[in-house]
Amino acid sequence: MCCVIRRCFVGTVLRSARATQLVTFCSIHNVGSTNLRQMDGIEAGKKAAAITAVNNHVKTNQVVGIGSGTTIISAVQRLAERVKEEGLKVICIPTSYQARQLILENKLTLGELEINPELDVAIDGADEIDADLTCIKGGGGCQTQEKIVAANAKEFIVIADSRKDVQVLGTNWKNGIPIEVIPMAWRPVQVQIEKRFGGKACLRMAQRKMGPLVTDNGNFILDWKFDKTDDWWKINTELKLIPGIVETGLFVKMARVAYFGTPEGTVDIRKASWL
Numbered sequence: 001m002c003c004v005i006r007r008c009f010v011g012t013v014l015r016s017a018r019a020t021q022l023v024t025f026c027s028i029h030n031v032g033s034t035n036l037r038q039m040d041g042i043e044a045g046k047k048a049a050a051i052t053a054v055n056n057h058v059k060t061n062q063v064v065g066i067g068s069g070t071t072i073i074s075a076v077q078r079l080a081e082r083v084k085e086e087g088l089k090v091i092c093i094p095t096s097y098q099a100r101q102l103i104l105e106n107k108l109t110l111g112e113l114e115i116n117p118e119l120d121v122a123i124d125g126a127d128e129i130d131a132d133l134t135c136i137k138g139g140g141g142c143q144t145q146e147k148i149v150a151a152n153a154k155e156f157i158v159i160a161d162s163r164k165d166v167q168v169l170g171t172n173w174k175n176g177i178p179i180e181v182i183p184m185a186w187r188p189v190q191v192q193i194e195k196r197f198g199g200k201a202c203l204r205m206a207q208r209k210m211g212p213l214v215t216d217n218g219n220f221i222l223d224w225k226f227d228k229t230d231d232w233w234k235i236n237t238e239l240k241l242i243p244g245i246v247e248t249g250l251f252v253k254m255a256r257v258a259y260f261g262t263p264e265g266t267v268d269i270r271k272a273s274w275l
């Protein structure tokens, strides 16, 4: 179990005019279809969570892990603003090609694990987060590098919109747990997972390219659609022992704090109970 330690209104933590404008836009925007309003709300939630996390956790002279996905974009933008406004000095370690490009586009200092093997903080999105702050990650296919970076940070902070805040994994996220596999092993690994744990492990196919999706590490991904929830620590450990599995998208006892942004512009901040 984890507890809500704080709920804040994002207006109080936003300092840039641009960010304030965006949140204001979302709060007064009430025309158009329900879907459009929902999308605005989701975007506002992601942004609020990202900005609050960067404000609360990043200090000058730190080495910061930069996650992948869409929510992290707002975090990187906020870092860039703080560099300009406050002279913040940070070295950013990417978790994917996307993160690397984001760092470079926002003119932040790019680091690498070979030079900076120890990080102060890593910030990243997630596909779903349960009551213990166990996360499913890898919807964007980057979980291996994300886990390496997060595991070497003193603090791993998750940012998400409030749809991803669930009691039990698999409540809203129906795409399964992404598992990165060595290409020649994908079939035996698929058979093993289905036999031992049940459910279906589906080879993720590429979009706008024929054949399987190839990760930044040159591997494939099996999306394991599990049919019952269980002891995630045990399942993750057992999965990691199957030859051919490189990494799973199960992040167990890694996230220390999660920031959930709501469409109303508030952010729920939860600390892991195991801390």
Ligand SMILES: O=C(CO)[C@H](O)[C@H](O)COP(=O)(O)O
Pocket (backbone or CB within 6 Å): 067, 068, 069, 070, 071, 072, 124, 125, 126, 127, 136, 137, 138, 139, 140, 141, 142, 143, 146
């Ligand atoms: O794990 C990830 C990529 O591998 C992402 O962090 C996760 O998919 C969440 O993405 P988004 O912020 O776009 O919802």
